[in-house]
Amino acid sequence: MKQVIDEKEGWRAFPPFPLALVTIPGSPPNIITAALIHVFSFDPFLIGVGIAPSRYSYELLKAAKDFVVNIPTKELLDQVMFCGTKSGRDVNKFEKTRLTDIPAKEVEAPLISECPVNFECEITQTLETGDHYWFIGEVKVIHRDVNFSRENTLCYWAGEFRLPGPLIRRR
Ligand SMILES: Cc1cc2nc3c(=O)[nH]c(=O)nc-3n(C[C@H](O)[C@H](O)[C@H](O)COP(=O)(O)O)c2cc1C
Known part of the structure; x- marks a missing residue:
């Protein structure tokens, strides 16, 4: 049996x-x-990030x-959690989290050394879709730790952090 739910609840699905x-x-x-x-295109390789206008990051972007x-x-x-609850208007997040910033190869934004993958993106398009504004960047350089494992990365939705879960089949 299925129920029809409104969008206030439905986005959680x-x-x-x-x-x-x-x-x-x-x-x-x-x-x-x-x-x-999300990945917006493979060729060219484009990644988009949805940012709400109330964020300090929106102003910077x-x-x-x-x-x-x-x-x-x-x-x-x-x-x-820190970077997702505190604003750069009030705190220096690199200083407070003690994450290490290292210079990127082709862009001005720094890499976070502790993250095993970093995509350097140059903004090529912006999309005003609704309550989030999409900044789409062409990937210029990709850094990946030699020991990178997808299993250790994080997923999130509707207030829940998860690991990706076991591989059940290859395409
Ligand atoms: C798990 C998680 C995911 C989030 N995803 C987004 C997102 O995709 N877009 C967005 O605008 N804010 C998102 N936020 C909220 C921002 O990270 C948060 O408002 C942050 O404090 C904004 O910082 P700023 O003011 O320095 O830009 C998320 C927060 C958490 C905890």
Whole structure:
């Protein structure tokens, strides 16, 4: 039996999304936790991040040419929560989380050293869709730790953090 539910409840019915820490150039650079993140194209390789206009990161992104999508592991959950609940308007998130910023190769936004994957993205398009504004970036450089395992990355939706879960089949 199925029930018809309204959109206030219905958005929760999505499976979890991948979770990222997005770094944005500024003085100091900022970090925002984002679950609204997706691959928008493989060729060119485009990644989009949905950011609400109330975020300090939105202000920074409007003035920025680039951002970096950093993929955190479960060991970074406290830092993920910090960057997802505190604003860069009030705190320096690199300083407070003790995450290490390292220079990117081709963009101004820094990489987070502790994240095993970093996508350097140059903003090519923006989309005003509704209560989130999509910043779409062309991936210029990808850094991946030699010991990277997808199993250790994080997913999030509707207030729940999860690991990706076991592999059940290959396509
Ligand atoms: C797990 C998690 C996921 C989040 N995903 C998003 C997102 O995709 N887009 C967004 O605008 N805010 C998202 N947020 C909220 C921002 O991270 C939060 O408002 C943050 O404090 C904004 O920081 P800023 O003001 O420095 O930009 C998320 C928060 C958490 C905890």
